Amino acid sequence: MSYSARKAIFDNFLGNAPHWYKTTIVAFLLINPLILWSLGPVIAGWVLVGQFIFTLAMALKCYPLQPGGLLAFEAVLLGLTSTDTIMYEIQSNLEVLLLLIFMVAGIFFMKNLLLFLFSRILLGIKSKRTLSLMFLLVAAFLSAFLDALTVTAVVISVGVGFYGIYHKVAAGIDYKERDDITTDEEVYEQHRADLSQFRSFLRSLMMHAAIGTALGGVCTLVGEPQNLLIANTANWEFGEFFLRMAPVTIPVLFAGVLVCLFLETTKIMGYGATLPDAVRKVMEDDQAEREAKRTKKDNWNLAMQALVGVWLIIALAFHLSTVGLIGLSVIVLASAFTGVIDEHAIGKSFEEALPFTALLTVFFVIVGVIFDQELFKPIIEYIFTLDRDSQVAAFYLANGALSAISDNVFVATVYVGEIKQAAINGVIDRDAFDLLSVAINTGTNIPSVATPNGQAAFLFLLTSGLAPLIRLSYMRMVIMALPYTIVMTIVGLIAVVYFLKPATATMYEKQLINHHTVEQLKSDGKSKGH
Template identity: 60%
Template sequence: MPQKFANTLFHNFLGSAPQWYKLTIITFLIFNPILFMLSPYIAGWVLVLEFIFTLAMALKCYPLQPGGLLAIEAVAIGMTTPHQIEHELAANLEVILLLIFMVAGIYFIKNLLLFAFTKMLTKVKSKIILSLLFCASSAFLSAFLDALTVIAVVISVGIGFYSVYHKVASNKSFLEDGHDHTSDHELTEFSQNDLKQFRGFLRNIMMHAGVGTALGGAMTLVGEPQNLIIGSKAGWEFVEYAIRMSPVTIPVFIAGLFTCFLVEKFSWFNYGVKLPVNVRETLVEFSQHEDDSRSYKDNVKLIAQGCVAIWLIAGLALQLAPVGLMGLSVIILASAFTSVIDEHAIGKAFQEALPFTALLVVFFAIVAVIIDQQLFTPVIHWVLTFDGNMQLVMFYLANGLLSMVSDNVFVGTVYINEVAAALQSGQITRAQFDMLAVTINTGTNLPSVATPNGQAAFLFLLTSALAPLIRLSYGRMVIAALPYTIVLTFVGLIMIYSGVLTSVTETFYQNHWIEHQNVSSNTPAKH
């Protein structure tokens, strides 16, 4: 009986995760208290590496459970305290509100985004132009909305069109219900060839859109969760944040679009796959049917969603309210004018955001350990021994490399906290802090496109229902992202090393964007 209970308990532990993964997490939990008694500093670093491991293995098990167990144990053995975690949560409340309300708010204007991407896919015949449009539009939307929601919309478009053609290729009407588009046994050999090419086409489009979310996400305060953390520490509002980042993000955006053009033009890295003629005809016919069947009421809803989207962009640009409250206003306005008044219907909007919000709270628990055990202090001191632009380069590379294998929100949070502590202790000036904040943001946003681990949007795509349909594996994603990784990282590095950040920071001071007394202040402040 005890043996049966133990076997069942082990089977239930972390569910369907591989057995070796379960044993690894159990080993971590047993080993940590022993190591903490021997050396708290080493135990703290081991905990950070263990947490990074859970992020890197996100495809085996969502990091909330294993990472959460590590965080709970850290509190239990004294690595940090609930009070310190509460302090971190209070300091980053704006980020939590962003994830809860903004992601849910965009859910209510998803139909408008679906409509736009659908028209783009069926109206534009040039693959190069279509790729550039998907990349640029994803960047624009991610700069003002939420990268996860943008990629979710693109995934919805991909699944919708894939299932439509799969029905037709199986000699069925695209209006027919109950078709299993995951099985190819009803396809003819000719249809299978078209479907294979269509999968390659969708892989290309999805990767361009995913990279677009990274390009746009680096530009603004709301593009990525770590941006808001960095902006809050620096005291930057929406417009100031965008201007400060622009010396790096605008050249990188241009370079990203140029890379998109080159890989499509010359069919590098498995790009350049065109949409088969038969597939295009089917999709155009389906889109026309959707337009014809859309009622006047549906069209009014799309207009209402468009007006709410304009309100959101204007509100963020004019800094009318904190980001989280702007997201809440979108929920209220969009649901009120699109007939969504049922509690359960509204609740669906929060399903995508809350798991990651919970994971972010675990992030802050690990950050609390780093602060209490002073884990990053020697590293920060070493990097600060470099002078001038080389100091910025070292921060950029350190953030970039860690973001490739870990989560960029975690990396950005840790580094900006350490730099803020260095400012408060008088180790660096306010001007240095501003430039380092830009470097941390770009370092966590750009090189992280190398792997699905680094970008939440990439990981979301890889774990989506679309990925197995279009045969998008981890390895294929890494290969497809490689040209973007090289170009974006290199261009960002050049812009940081060139000294342009120093010039922009000096311009801010000279034109009184920042009050003179804040230049020498040792604490980031609202300007």
């Protein structure tokens, strides 16, 4: 093969990614079979997990779908997992995938309303500390009753809208005339400093909101997918789930609030940037112009989007259907009553979510490797050798650490299955099962904010179209989350060890709950085919 042919192949491989990155991915693909054959599947599995995390960390160099997908494809060829396991993971997470496909697209049809509301909030609140605290608390409240991915989709949509307005004005372009806001080549020199500060301002708000989704999501049965799994296993209703988690989640929530105020006051770790006066002026002018030119048709569209928003909240709050199907109803209602009937216009609503949906499916392959190679099993077996108090703390920390490097839903699924089997086998009693369930839920939700791959909402933000616009890279997210990670993890650990106590229950109630646990285990075993 000639040099020109080899160069053409290499240039096409992963497109515009840096040459060193392409070479690294090729090296990964070449050494993985050697590691498998020489060191065994367990070591090869851990190496693969590390390589996949690398592709996530380099998301701004190359979208992780392609390099991560190649690693996942190789894992199947090498026998580290199977297509049956992958299909089981996909089926188990179908609601999450439908949520991404339909709910995020539904939010697209409400972006004008969201921009209308958040513009008033952002321009009306002059204090950055107050604004940051509001973003954190609103995201926490919404995530407790809706879901973190939906809330993150809203925040991303708002962030892109704000950024686009000023970026185009800074380039001397009418924001209505051009869609491209990805390059700074046309930005006037005098506007570059303000644009850089504006990016920092938006980054901090996005991170406060992302942390808020974790703070709220851990509190309730519907906040995160693994919460529902744990609640069903333990036979906890909505109120009982909240009360059992409260000794840990409430102190952690207050700790998160204090960290938010501390970061915005000290202006460390990338926080504290304020909205530049020039940007505020542009956004105020844009808001005034929009209001002056708003027609009856525009007002009707905003009103209909508001009504659809009310439907969305009611449907989610009362769990009228799965989140994905509710999102589909939002698409139908919002587009039908705002005049969006062209298939190409509707197609734009799916552009944000579908790449991430594909990436998440690739992630399930990596999860399949972890499952099939039992990479976490030695950790679980060691924890069960400890006394009860040490077990609770160890489960909390182990779930947090493993969630940060893999996925909190998967980690919770594995661990709750292990303690369920241990309870049925008589290794632990019902009280220990309850305490460990709380430790698993809080462990997978709180320390996992350390990395973007720890929570789907964080990964969604990292791989969204907003992240490269505001220069939010993997390592920047890790650094900005670090103060929250340290404080929230420590406060959660203290609460798990000292505040968490077994709930009182009669022997008859415990027998009923244990019976439910046995029946649930049998049902799960049949569905998995095990």
